[in-house]
Amino acid sequence: MSETLNPFETAQAQFDRVAEMLGLEPGVRELLRWPMREFHFTIPVRMDDGTMRVFRGFRIQHNDLRGPAKGGIRFHPQETADTVRALATWMTWKCALVDIPLGGGKGGVVCDPRRLSPREQEQLCRGWVRQVFKNVGPQLDVPAPDVMTNAQHMLWMLDEYETLAGGHYPGFITGKPIGMGGSLGRREATGYGVMYCVREALKRRGRGVNGLTASFQGFGNVAQYAARWFTRNGGTVLCVSCWDGRENTAYAYRKADGVDPEFLASITDPYGAIDRDRAREAGYEVLPGEAWIRQPVDLLVPCALEHQIHAGNVGEISDRVFLIAEGANGPTTPDADRVLQERGIAVIPDFLCNAGGVTCSYFEQVQANMNFYWEREEVLQRLDGFMTRAFHAMADLAEQRRVFSRDAAYMIAVDRVAQAARLRGRV
Numbered sequence: 001m002s003e004t005l006n007p008f009e010t011a012q013a014q015f016d017r018v019a020e021m022l023g024l025e026p027g028v029r030e031l032l033r034w035p036m037r038e039f040h041f042t043i044p045v046r047m048d049d050g051t052m053r054v055f056r057g058f059r060i061q062h063n064d065l066r067g068p069a070k071g072g073i074r075f076h077p078q079e080t081a082d083t084v085r086a087l088a089t090w091m092t093w094k095c096a097l098v099d100i101p102l103g104g105g106k107g108g109v110v111c112d113p114r115r116l117s118p119r120e121q122e123q124l125c126r127g128w129v130r131q132v133f134k135n136v137g138p139q140l141d142v143p144a145p146d147v148m149t150n151a152q153h154m155l156w157m158l159d160e161y162e163t164l165a166g167g168h169y170p171g172f173i174t175g176k177p178i179g180m181g182g183s184l185g186r187r188e189a190t191g192y193g194v195m196y197c198v199r200e201a202l203k204r205r206g207r208g209v210n211g212l213t214a215s216f217q218g219f220g221n222v223a224q225y226a227a228r229w230f231t232r233n234g235g236t237v238l239c240v241s242c243w244d245g246r247e248n249t250a251y252a253y254r255k256a257d258g259v260d261p262e263f264l265a266s267i268t269d270p271y272g273a274i275d276r277d278r279a280r281e282a283g284y285e286v287l288p289g290e291a292w293i294r295q296p297v298d299l300l301v302p303c304a305l306e307h308q309i310h311a312g313n314v315g316e317i318s319d320r321v322f323l324i325a326e327g328a329n330g331p332t333t334p335d336a337d338r339v340l341q342e343r344g345i346a347v348i349p350d351f352l353c354n355a356g357g358v359t360c361s362y363f364e365q366v367q368a369n370m371n372f373y374w375e376r377e378e379v380l381q382r383l384d385g386f387m388t389r390a391f392h393a394m395a396d397l398a399e400q401r402r403v404f405s406r407d408a409a410y411m412i413a414v415d416r417v418a419q420a421a422r423l424r425g426r427v
């Protein structure tokens with residue numbers, strides 16, 4: 001396969017294409033193509049067996065022209081600087097597209113949290129904060145959870161930050177536990193946001209979710225809540241695939257009359273691996289992980305990692321699929337994107353589709369600053385408003401200019417950030 005599989009090259013290729021379409025001036029183009037600041041560091045951790053292990057950590061701030069950098073921290077054994085660069089870049093576009101006053105950043109640690117004890121994980125979280133303490137904070141850069149990090153990790157990080165800063169700064173980090181500065185609705189926000197976009201996309205075609213079928217990749221926080229919303233609203237999820245970290249293999253779980261997301265969630269470990277034996281006992285077919293993409297369904301929902309739909313497997317997508325909702329960040333490569341366009345398969349692009357998480361993080365900061373917390377219904381209603389507005393802005397532009405949805409989303413987001421650069425006199 002000649003296709004490049006470096007996520008940062010993908011992010012830059014997507015940007016270059018839109019910079020050309022927008023006719024961006026060279027200065028702005030160069031400014032927005034690169035992360036503005038990067039921190040690469042080591043984190044020594046005393047392990048439970050007494051040995052010292054050194055982990056590699058990153059925080060990359062792509063852009064803060066519209067507000068403090070914002071974005072999650074991933075714990076993943078295959079983390080690389082280029083992956084974090086790409087993810088930080090996508091955060092800039094995501095925040096601009098949903099029009100929240102934040103920029104883009106991302107963090108990571110090369111580690112496998114499934115193989116670390118809770119105490120070792122706590123040390124890693126505290127070590128990460130100690131290494132970037134001076135360069136993050138409520139006014140600078142605000143982290144959040146992402147792949148394999150959770151509310152407990154965020155609270156350890158907050159505690160370390162507040163210990164070093166000597167005060168309470170709940171706006172330093174989002175995705176905290178409820179009752180400890182977290183927002184109601186944050187857990188389900190990304191998955192529900194994916195489905196608010198799907199609902200609006202269907203509305204524009206004059207139909208609803210009722211009677212539609214879907215196949216999901218991944219069964220972590222995003223997929224679990226998206227699948228619940230989809231089935232509650234009359235859709236049927238036929239297949240869900242997930243990565244089993246203990247075996248380093250992916251499996252797909254299929255049920256002809258539809259999977260039960262509540263049941264599957266009840267037999268899923270905190271890292272999204274489903275208990276195979278219990279699924280089989282409950283009548284699920286267990287297939288190789290790639291099976292998720294071949295299902296004859298209406299809707300595909302990739303909610304795992306980047307580059308999962310690529311030149312090598314895009315041809316396996318069934319003719320029945322008419323919509324792909326990208327719950328993950330960067331799940332589709334540029335080559336696969338071209339094939340989807342040619343085949344007329346609609347795509348709700350990642351940085352719109354999964355923006356519910358960061359939008360709710362923004363609400364969490366707002367609530368933390370007021371020290372007054374909203375009811376869950378209020379949070380979800382506001383979230384729905386932001387997602388729906390952003391979706392239609394993208395869909396209207398795509399129609400008017402006759403461009404692909406991803407390009408339309410990029411045009412809106414890049415234009416907003418470019419405008420911020422001009423207004424500030426940076427270019």
Ligand code: GLU
Pocket residue numbers: 070071072073094142143144145146147174175329354355357358359361
């Ligand atoms: N990690 C999530 C994302 O990729 C959420 C980021 C945040 O809440 O800041 O959008």
